[in-house]
């Protein structure tokens with residue numbers, strides 16, 4: 410039986426997960442694929458040794474409680490640790506303002522459900538993260554895409570959107586944005602808070618990449634300028650520890666946090682106890698800064714190699730946004746190229762990327778753009794396969 414509702418009609422495979430499925434099919438057939446497509450961090454730097462040690466200690470010392478039912482509000486020691494962690498972004502908060510989720514995706518999903526069940530619009534950066542766009546679409550949100558300047562959303566256009574639509578929230582990724590790699594300036598962060606107060610609209614600040622800053626310079630969160638609970642901050646350990654742990658959190662008002670707890674109660678009761686405790690022990694007893702330092706150095710080097718390979722081998726006129734952090738390179742090829750059409754010949758040579766159009770709310774946009782992940786693949790693969798992509802593209806002229 411097929412379920413046929415307005416909700417199921419809005420569902421489809423996520424663009425990036427669909428590419429991952431294609432890659433997995435090749436891998437299962439014994440074909441190695443170099444993927445610059447997904448948002449995967451480099452697994453060779455996951456703190457496996459530390460997590461093994463932590464897990465053993467948890468099972469040795471924390472009795473059956475570790476696999477008992479636990480409160481929907483989340484593991485209190487982890488929440489206190491995260492409250493302290495938020496000081497890195499100049500946010501002063503307490504555990505009462507924090508809720509834990511199965512990754513930031515679940516936070517996005519709960520907030521969208523809470524705010525858009527009765528309809529309404531969301532403002533997104535143009536381009537934006539496909540996973541968030543898919544969630545907004547599943548609730549049939551009216552998606553208003555506001556263009557970005559190099560330093561974040563265009564403020565004039567943002568204000569016009571807020572004036573003319575019933576906007577429930579502004580969704581923004583201020584640090585090393587996915588997919589464009591851009592950073593929202595401090596000035597614009599303040600201005601966004603001002604606008605959110607003026608139009609009484611919520612800002613959802615999705616910030617999984619903030620600590621992947623190659624210079625080590627960490628920006629104050631938009632939330633740090635919030636005086637009146639108009640900003641909800643969404644954090645995640647996916648890109649700083651490991652995504653399979655599925656731990657994300659929000660920082661919002663006490664009332665908002667309580668509402669999220671109610672959704673958790675009806676949705677899945679609680680976040681996995683073991684993951685919450687693993688993250689708590691890792692963040693509070695191990696040197697996360699040393700770990701981040703290693704990852705940042707490697708990612709920065711991989712970015713350099715990728716930029717160099719693109720500049721040497723991609724068609725003349727290709728523009729590269731060189732990000733100062735994060736995991737992605739955003740490329741704009743000359744207008745005549747359609748990266749959706751390039752996907753197949755490149756994939757036939759066992760290399761994957763994401764066509765730029767997938768990051769837009771409206772179809773058929775920026776067909777000449779693509780996103781490449783420089784974090785996952787090793788240095789040799791980046792140098793060789795990006796040049797190979799350049800050759801394939803040149804051969805298709």
Ligand SMILES: Cc1ncc(COP(=O)(O)O)c(C=O)c1O
Pocket residue numbers: 448511512513514515538540582587615617644645646647652656657
């Ligand atoms: C901007 C953004 N938000 C959220 C996520 C998902 O994070 P999580 O693993 O915490 O669900 C990603 C993953 O790529 C992302 O790029």
